[in-house]
Amino acid sequence: MSDERFYHELEAFDDFAGIANPDHYAVAPDGWYVVIADVEGSTRAIAEGRYKNVNLIGAASINAVLNVTERGLIPYVFGGDGATLLIPEASLAACRRALLGLRRLAETDFDLSLRVGLVPVVEIHRQPRARVLVGKYRLSPGNELATFTGGGIDLAERWIKSDPAWRVEQAGDEGPPDLDGLSCRWEPLEAQRGVMLSLLLRARGDDARANARLYRDLIGEIDTIAGRLDARCKPVCDANMRFRWPPRGLRAEIRATVGDRNRIGYAARLYFNSFVQFLLDRFDWSAGGYAGKRYRVELRSNTDYRRFDDTLRLLLDCSEEQAGQIEAALAARAAGGEIEYGLHRSDSALMTCLVFSLEDSRHIHFVDGSDGGFTSAASRMKASRGVGPT
Numbered sequence: 001m002s003d004e005r006f007y008h009e010l011e012a013f014d015d016f017a018g019i020a021n022p023d024h025y026a027v028a029p030d031g032w033y034v035v036i037a038d039v040e041g042s043t044r045a046i047a048e049g050r051y052k053n054v055n056l057i058g059a060a061s062i063n064a065v066l067n068v069t070e071r072g073l074i075p076y077v078f079g080g081d082g083a084t085l086l087i088p089e090a091s092l093a094a095c096r097r098a099l100l101g102l103r104r105l106a107e108t109d110f111d112l113s114l115r116v117g118l119v120p121v122v123e124i125h126r127q128p129r130a131r132v133l134v135g136k137y138r139l140s141p142g143n144e145l146a147t148f149t150g151g152g153i154d155l156a157e158r159w160i161k162s163d164p165a166w167r168v169e170q171a172g173d174e175g176p177p178d179l180d181g182l183s184c185r186w187e188p189l190e191a192q193r194g195v196m197l198s199l200l201l202r203a204r205g206d207d208a209r210a211n212a213r214l215y216r217d218l219i220g221e222i223d224t225i226a227g228r229l230d231a232r233c234k235p236v237c238d239a240n241m242r243f244r245w246p247p248r249g250l251r252a253e254i255r256a257t258v259g260d261r262n263r264i265g266y267a268a269r270l271y272f273n274s275f276v277q278f279l280l281d282r283f284d285w286s287a288g289g290y291a292g293k294r295y296r297v298e299l300r301s302n303t304d305y306r307r308f309d310d311t312l313r314l315l316l317d318c319s320e321e322q323a324g325q326i327e328a329a330l331a332a333r334a335a336g337g338e339i340e341y342g343l344h345r346s347d348s349a350l351m352t353c354l355v356f357s358l359e360d361s362r363h364i365h366f367v368d369g370s371d372g373g374f375t376s377a378a379s380r381m382k383a384s385r386g387v388g389p390t
Contacts, residue, residue: 003029004088007075007146012138019147019308020216022209025133027150030122031089034132034156037061037099038082039106040113043379046372050112052350054375056184056252057106057114058082059352059366064098064177071356075134075146077309078366080374082114084153084309086121086134086146100170101177109255117160117167124152129206132156137308140301142362148309149208176259181355184249185274187242188348188370189235195323196235196349198369198377199314201330201341214338215312218330225325226318233316235349235367236303241296245278246271289358303351303365313374315349315367334384342381346370 006029013024039045039054046054061083062076069091076085087095096118103114121132131150138144160166189196201218203211226233247253250270258266279285281292307313318326323345330341346369356362368374 003031004090005073007086007134007136008072010134010136012136012144014138016137016306017216017219019135019137020212020219022212024135025149028086028121028132028134030125032121033087033089033092033118034121034124034153035085035087035095035118036082036157036160037114037116038079040115042081042375045112046375051370051372052249053110053112053252054081055350055352055368056256057110057112059354060102060179060182060256061099063179063182063354064102065095067178067180068094068098077146077148077307078304080368084148096168097174098177100168101174104170104174105176105256115167119156119159119166124155127155130155140298142360143302143364145304145307151310154310178259179257182253182257183353183355184253185243185247185277186351187244187248188350189240189367190348191317192237192239193317194319196346196369197316197318197323197326198344198373199316199326200311200374200377200381201339202311203339204337218312221329222314222326225329226316226322233318234300234303235305235315235317236300236351238296243278243281245275247274250274295358298361298363299365302363303367305367315369340381340384342377342379342384344369344372344376344380346373
């Protein structure tokens with residue numbers, strides 16, 4: 001496959017358990033770059049009740065890059081307070097400008113500090129036993145998510161957070177990023193079974209194939225406890241999908257996406273569009289490529305509640321008893337030195353959407369537990385090994 005179209009041409013897998021199959025991964029080209037964007041001080045922002053904005057900026061870091069590159073070219077993983085992306089050299093300059101424009105927006109409009117760093121894949125591959133291996137997990141036709149393994153992404157993150165030399169600084173000529181398609185209009189998703197459980201776990205072994213077997217076993221264990229990861233414990237369902245008008249997150253959406261447009265006119269247009277969407281959703285009408293019932297079905301299929309980037313990230317709607325059983329199973333594995341993990345319980349989840357084309361059914365929906373979600377779970381995992389929040 002050609003370097004620039006490496007991810008586009010990568011064969012996708014449909015079963016999430018395929019994240020544990022080494023045959024589903026290919027080595028990233030040396031000419032590509034690992035790019036990590038994350039909100040610094042996200043733990044403090046969460047304590048201040050600003051996690052929805054943290055979530056929005058994390059998703060916007062993906063949207064900003066996708067809007068300046070060819071669709072389907074860029075692999076990415078959403079992390080709650082940021083994202084990890086792989087970018088070919090030919091797209092690097094445009095992506096850099098987009099992310100630095102987003103960093104300026106995050107600071108001026110949301111009072112958040114977005115850290116942006118990049119590491120050449122070739123530098124990672126020069127390190128012993130570190131590789132950037134990429135898989136492609138298909139949610140539905142035309143809607144794929146990247147999975148990463150090989151230890152290279154984790155190494156890049158450590159370098160970027162510990163050494164400013166890997167970070168990207170403002171050049172002064174960045175305009176506002178193109179965030180068309182970014183949306184946050186759904187109400188919080190209330191847990192239907194009692195708990196929204198944000199779960200992170202990472203294998204601690206050095207043998208890649210042994211780790212793959214461990215992840216496969218753990219997915220099976222959690223599936224047995226919670227009752228089918230692809231069905232009953234999915235955090236989004238028809239019962240908890242609520243659209244009100246005006247949407248609670250619309251003001252943040254306007255601030256993020258207005259760009260160079262006239263703010264008053266743009267806000268009026270989004271309020272009107274969201275009112276039309278409210279009516280279409282409420283009465284199951286269709287207009288302009290939007291069909292309420294069909295969109296709800298597609299949204300449930302295209303929800304990103306399971307991720308893997310050398311850390312398994314799950315958001316599950318489960319009972320208190322099931323959450324306790326999952327935690328006990330993970331604690332036993334951790335006591336045996338097999339894994340490290342972090343959990344966060346909440347009563348609802350937040351959803352941020354990237355809508356590329358309603359007509360072609362191309363849209364992805366990121367979910368995270370409210371009151372901290374994956375960021376809080378990550379803090380607990382770091383605390384278990386004596387690492388403070390970043």
